[in-house]
Amino acid sequence: MKQAITTLSISVLFGLAVTGCDNSAKVPTADKVPTADKAADSTSSNASTPITIGYSDWPGFVAWQVAIEKGWLKEAGLNVDFKWFDYSASLSAFAANQLDAVLVTNGDNLVNASGGTKGMMIMVTDYSAGNDVIIAKEGINSISDLKGKSVATEKGLVDHLLLSTALDDSKIPATDVKLVNSVTNELPQVFTSKDISAIAVWQPVANQALKAVAGSKIIYTSKDKPGLIYDTLSVNASHLSAHKEDWKKLIQVWDKTVKYIQDPATHADAVKIMANRVGVDPAQYEQFIDGTHLLDLAANKQVFAKGDGFDSIYGSTYHVNKFNVSNGIYKAEVDADGLIYPSLVEELK
Missing domain, CATH: 3.40.190.10 (Periplasmic binding protein-like II)
Structure with a gap:
């Protein structure tokens, strides 16, 4: 797309x-x-x-x-x-x-x-x-760990939907996470910022982000919510x-x-x-x-x-x-x- x-x-x-x-x-x-x-x-x-x-x-x-x-x-x-x-x-x-x-x-x-x-x-x-994912830095192992953290994604797009749904399922109000609006193709670079704890993004940009930040990992994907997209x-x-x-x-x-x-x-x-x-x-x-x-x-x-x-x-x-x-x-x-x-x-x- x-x-x-x-x-x-x-x-x-x-x-x-x-x-x-x-x-x-x-x-x-x-x-x-x-x-x-x-x-x-x-x-x-x-x-x-x-x-x-x-x-x-x-x-x-x-x-x-x-x-x-x-x-x-x-x-x-x-x-x-x-x-x-x-x-x-x-x-x-x-x-x-x-x-x-x-x-x-x-x-x-x-x-x-x-x-x-x-x-x-x-x-x-x-x-x-599985092609739409949430990637987090080392030390963040679940959606619950995102509370109080800054998460970057492109607002209004499908991985914002993925993030919103994941937060709802974990009973975390959207206001408990700071949403940082970023252009999708720039998310690998944005992810390297010390202020950003996680990103929501699709493949193959996701693979680029994983390579950009050592120790980062996928903590949630569209496979966890079949039929969302x-x-x-x-x-x-x-x-x-x-x-x-x-x-x-x-x-x-x-x-x-x-x-x-x-x-x-x-x-x-x-x-x-x-x-x-x-x-x-x-x-x-x-x-x-x-x-x-x-x-x-x-x-x-x-x-x-x-x-x-x-x-x-x-x-x-x-x-x-x-x-x-x-x-x-x-x-x-x-x-x-x-x-x-x-x-x-x-x-x-």
Whole structure:
């Protein structure tokens, strides 16, 4: 995502006030789409016009490269153009109606909606399972030890969410920790300051920080809170309404892709494809795949079951919704249910 591997929540991009959202995850029918959108849908229904999807540098997104290079999209009868972006740029392009869909964290999809861009989350690619971490200096061994200490992270982004959740679980008020707002890519340098006891950061910047400060160690990761950070496929509502069968086929291709990556017989080939896409040695890239829990169709069915816990896309999204409001990312909670669209996953066998 941003620069290299991230699940970053680029909420600072969109400081817009909340606009109204539907109260349910029903997409508009074709006859309710504005005239300009009808024309666009008519054009996009032509087989020669590809579905455009923005993707970026996160293992759960880079995994699509396997499907692209194996030709599985064409085999499924799909004409899809995956467009490579820096993560923040992909969200800007989606907001500007330059893409039919974008790969985005569930929290950032809420931020998009608060600014007026309603993307329907039809599928979850993965959840962060170790790539987002809290690193502490020698002598600090747990989240509880952070009380009274200075912790650096980039305010409003996904590892601020990780830190906030970890503090809540340890019954430590946020006011008991001094939050030092720092640009993520500068955190390894910031961590060397004697005033900073810990940082919250994602990989591979985390590895740089560990090397920068002798004796430092990871004391908490997104693996400790599975489902806190979901990555999703978010689709323009009008396009979804007009092309549901195509989106179903795409979900089936994803299921095939996950199984190929997870199969010991084909795993190495998949890793090589993914690593080559981002210019990383396959052996090194394994670490980032290990920190990303990919979800096939069966797992998606479970995640889309409505619930308040992090094992549900609903519960996770409710949690980040409250976090975004409490940290001033937007003023009032977005209608999360109106952005989660489980129907396609539920209909597939």
